[in-house]
Amino acid sequence: MVVLATKLYVEGEARERALDSLRSLVGNEIGDLDVAFEIGVRHDDFPSVTIEGDDATVARNVLREEFGEIVPDLEPGETYVGTLESWDEGGFVLDAGQGDGVRIPTDELGLGPGSATQIRERYGLVQHVPLRFVYGADDESEPSRLADAEQDRLYEWTRGDGRLNVNSATRAEVRATLNRAGHAQDYVTVERLGLLEQSVICPEDTDPPGLLASVGEYLPAELRCVVP
Incomplete structure (x- = not known):
């Protein structure tokens, strides 16, 4: 079984659509291998993929590479993927399946000046977006940091x-x-950041804040701009 480092936190029909999307994504990644898979969702909203078949080991490794993996224990100095759970002036808290979350102080984000809240705004980081991090020492003498x-x-x-x-x-x-x-010409592509987190890449003549103002009413979601 592989627990994917992307969350499924919507409800109702949206949840069913998200599960269908995840099945398609997983199928696209490992469908050519000799495996059968089944998807479930843990109590903390991380999806789990149970895989059986001759190519099960290969399939698990493919999914780990594509999505990142939520593991039971974190080892200091190793790189993992967590989802952006919360933030305050002092840092980010990532959910890596460890209960209280992994705190990354502002100084360890490595993303320039400002508070963690200002950095989140500058880089357009929506809640639950997956982020890679290096886990710190167990005794907190060396804090966790955002991966290079x-x-x-x-x-x-x-x-x-x-x-x-x-x-x-x-x-x-x-x-x-x-x-x-009516914005088919106003974006280059939609990049998948996580199962339910996307990045609309704009062409040179599209203003991201203007696009946000236009489509915001149609999307019951958090929207954040990245303006060069």
Whole structure:
């Protein structure tokens, strides 16, 4: 079994659509392997994938690479994926399946000046977005920090033409909303950040705040802009 580091936190019909989307994503990743799989959702909203078959080990490794994995125990110095649970002036708290969460102090985010709240706004980080981090020492003498690769990815966001980040919706739902609202020409693609967290990549002549104002009423979600 692999517990994927992406959350399924919506309810009702939206939850069923999200589960269908996850089945398709998992199928796309491991469908060519000799395996059968079944998806469940844990009490903490992390989905689990039970895999059986001759290629089960390979399939588990493919899903770990694609989504990140929630593991029972964290080892100091190792890199994991957690979802952005909360934030305050002093840092981020990531949910990595450890109950109270993993706290990353502002100084360990490595994303420039400002409080953690200001950094979240600058990089358009919506709640529940998966983020890679390096776990600190058990005795807290060395705090957890955002992984170098994650810092690089987020810095790249601010060097592009702008983004609109969204949670609580699948990639297909975001694309359909943009097209239905008349914005088919106002985005390059929708990048999947997590199962229910997406990043709308804008072309040079699209203003992310303007796009947010236009489609916000159609998406019952948190929306955050990245403006270069």
